Amino acid sequence: MSKKLLLKNAHIEGIRYFETYRKHGGYEAAEKALKMSTDEVLEEVKVSGLRGRGGAGFPTGMKWSFLAKPEGVPRHLVVNADESEPGTFKDRYLMEFLPHLLIEGMLISSYCLGSNVSYIYIRGEYSWIPDILEEAIEEAKAAGFLGKNILGTGYDLEIYVQRGAGAYICGEETALLESLEGRRGNPRLKPPFPAVKGLWERPTVVNNVESIAAVVPIIEIGGAEYAKIGVGRSTGTKLISACGNINKPGVYEIDMTITVEEFIYSDEYCGGIPNGKKLKACIPGGSSVPIVPANLLLKTINGEPRYMNYESLADGGFATGTMMGSGGFIVLDEDQCVVNHTMTLARFYNHESCGQCTPCREGTGWMYKILKKIEKGEGKMEDIDLLWDIQRKIEGNTICPLGDAAAWPVAAAIRHFRDEFEWHVNNPELCLTQNYGIANY
Ligand code: NAD
Structure with missing residues (x-):
């Protein structure tokens, strides 16, 4: 039986609301953290070994320790809730059913980072969730866990929810910051990383929803206990x-x-x-x-x-x-067609490419066209090699990882399922009438 840290109370009716959340130990970790120094909170997060849950797996404590602290310049925490990766819907679950876990995690993290104004940037398609989050923010504020002089500590925090407009690219942290500043979400070159130059050129930590929620159990049980769960550098739990x-x-x-x-x-x-x-x-x-x-x-x-x-x-x-x-x-x-599946993903990345970098803008469309051709049974053997060549020329040659993200599925599909691509080329008549299933060859 897997240990539950984040979802341990998810089954409790009404856990979405402050009163119930509080009755089951909610905000006790925040009370504990606010009695600690910011360095002590940072140390717990470092010791926990928590790695960014958005996808990159970058050590959270290390990212926090990179946050620049120039005199008199405000710092920010921005929660990346632009969860748009096909197949990924775990942050939606957390925000919909356990919004106070995120708000409590943001309180602890913002305190540690010295942010007095923090943001949640949420994907536009999650249209019903901002209301849930805003309600939770109001409840936390009414109970003295947000706003001015939280719990009499002198620490102030406001949290704002910003809705995205439905672009996958705005989940890339620098595109997200551009969008949050009111511009088109084109990724910025890194470095400088947001930790040095982020929102309005201020030092900013951008973290995924699950990473910030995980800070609550880390403070609750201590970083060292958290690190004992899991194995090696994969500490804690993962949704x-x-x-x-x-x-x-x-x-x-x-x-x-x-x-x-x-x-x-x-x-x-x-x-x-x-x-x-x-x-x-x-x-x-x-x-x-x-x-x-x-x-x-x-x-x-x-x-x-x-x-x-x-x-x-x-x-x-x-x-x-x-x-x-x-x-x-x-x-x-066994009935699924890898070529069809890869083509569907290629269409997605082509649609979502921001168009800033030529290899991604042109390459994703080119890959989609070739995949469509092969999938319909109109491809040639050389098209498979061309596809391989194009993905090679996209990977590593773009400002942000969307190019890599478009190239890797194509590369892996050809690497592991080349026979399926060849089957499409060799069986054009069957492509139009059958489910291109592996059973056909
Ligand atoms: P990245 O490795 O460039 O960065 C990871 C994080 O570490 C960033 O916040 C970055 O600012 C920080 N960082 C790295 N080096 C740093 C340094 N030297 N100083 C300060 N900060 C530093 O990866 P990324 O572009 O943020 O994310 C890519 C991942 O996103 C992919 O692996 C993919 O799995 C994932 N992804 C997730 C979704 C989703 O919906 N959850 C969607 C698309 C992609």
């Missing part, structure tokens, strides 16, 4: 949003010691694949991370079981591994 061909789609909290096999087949999590179908492949970290075929998903290349954590999923690099990413776990059964 996984599971979808695709599984019996029980949903959001699960895991402690990163379970195997991928257990996660897919155990009744505690995904509950197996419907209709007794076989597992074909999985994308374990949201659509941007490489797809992995079943044989490499259940075992590493050395025959070790593959675990649901940062290191094990990445084992072997992109040749045999993948990434934990944002924890958007997409399962494909």
